[in-house]
Amino acid sequence: MTSRRTFLVLSGLSALAAAGCGTASGSGIRNTKTLRYQGSAGAVTPPELAASLGHLDDLKLDWVGNTISGPQDIQSAASGQTDFGGAFNGAVVKLAARKAPIKAVISYYGSDRYAYSGFYVAQKSAVRTPRDLIGKKVGMNTLGAHHEAMLDIYLRKNGLSRAExxxxxxxxxxxVNTEQSLRQGQIDVAVLGGVLRDKALETGGIRPLFTDYQLRGAFSAGTYVFTGRFIEQNPQTVRTFVTGVGRALDWSRTTPREEVVAKMTEIVARRKRNESPDALKYWRSYGVSAPGGRIARKELSDWAGWLTERGDIKSGQVSVADLFTNEFNTGTKKAGS
Incomplete structure (x- = not known):
């Protein structure tokens, strides 16, 4: 499986170019009954939960490996190595700016009072203010995505210049190594979220500098994407997937937490991927508050602005209106987007 994940990363750019040149012309509607995807070790993704709850009808999920990086996950989808992938919305905008033929169809994670990412330091650390971060090392899972965006916003909001x-x-x-790296002094700040955050806090000896929830309040942060070609060829497949995932998100939000955790633990035990379910006991929320995971335009346009300010993309390079759709989300009443 490791070689499979390596292949996905190394082949992504070349396959992406090929996918960008392809069209759905002449290929017709096929509505596949199987979706290839990447998962996360010791965790249950919304599609996996949807499948277990029976919300995907006869649509099957084909797990091809795990990913720890949203940008890599959506690149794999854009290149055709998988059928769908999910990432921070800023990463979605950035990949679209590279002419990747992708479209966001549903939110799948976000930040709320239960699900959030925090920037943590050692209890005795001298880092207490934004300015104290100058010259310090901040450990995060990937660059140019959610955590770096939050760090940039935090620094800018507190008066640091771009140069600083x-x-x-x-x-x-x-x-999985971030907490240990902080405790061993290899980094000064660790970005921790979800179960990894709660396990670290339970151990003690660390304190938060800030969290993304404190910084921006509740917001949906990431979306699942398909390529435009896949959507054209498999509209009913996409509708089944999006509606089913939306129903699973709603179920996770309205069902007692103990019942959700029990279901997730059952899923991990049944799939036999040589992983531990222990972290699931800390699960509290996916952080998606919009009914059915519907996407709001602002959730993508905000990050298009951030990337433009950073110089990563040019102003107007991406049409946010064309980058997402709620068309296939039939599980909830249509809301403004």
Whole structure:
């Protein structure tokens, strides 16, 4: 499986170019009954939950490996190595700016009072203010995505200039190693979310500098994407997937937490991927508050603005209106987007 994940990363760019040149012309409607995807070790994604709850009808999920990086996951979908992928909305905008033929169809994670990412330091750390971060190392799972965006917003909001902010070093650390790297002094700040955050807090000896929920309040942060070609060829498949995932998100939000955790633990035990279900006991929320995971335009346009300010994309390079759709989300009443 490791070689499979390596292949996905290395082949992504070349396959992406080929996918961008393809069209659905002449290929017709096929509505596949199987979707290839990447998962996450020791966790249950909304599509996996939807499948277990029976919300995907006869649509099957084909797990091809795990990913720890949203940008890599959506690149794999854009290149045709998988059928769908999910990432922070800023990463979705950035990939679209590279002419990737992708379209966001449903939100799948976000930030709320239960599901959030925090920037943590050692209890005795001298880092207490934004300016204290200058010259320090911040460990996060990937660059140019959710956590780096939150760091940039935090620094800018607190008066640091662009030049000063650039002196805050961003280090890529696998999520499962981030807490250990902080405790061993290899990094000064660790970005921790979900079960990894709660396990670290339970151990003690760390304190939050800030969290994304404190910074921006509740918001949906990431979306699942398909390529435009896949959607054209498989409209009913996409409708089944989106509606089913939306129903699973709603179920997870309205069902007692203990029941949701029990279902997730059952899923992990049944799939036999040589992983531990222990972290699931800390699960509290996916962080998606919009009914059915419907996408609001602002959830993508905000990050298009952030990327433009950083110089990563040019103003107007991406049409946000063309980048997402709620058309296939039939599980909830249509809301303004």
């Amino acid at each position: 902010a650039e002196q805050v070093e961003r280090i890529v650390v696998p999520p």
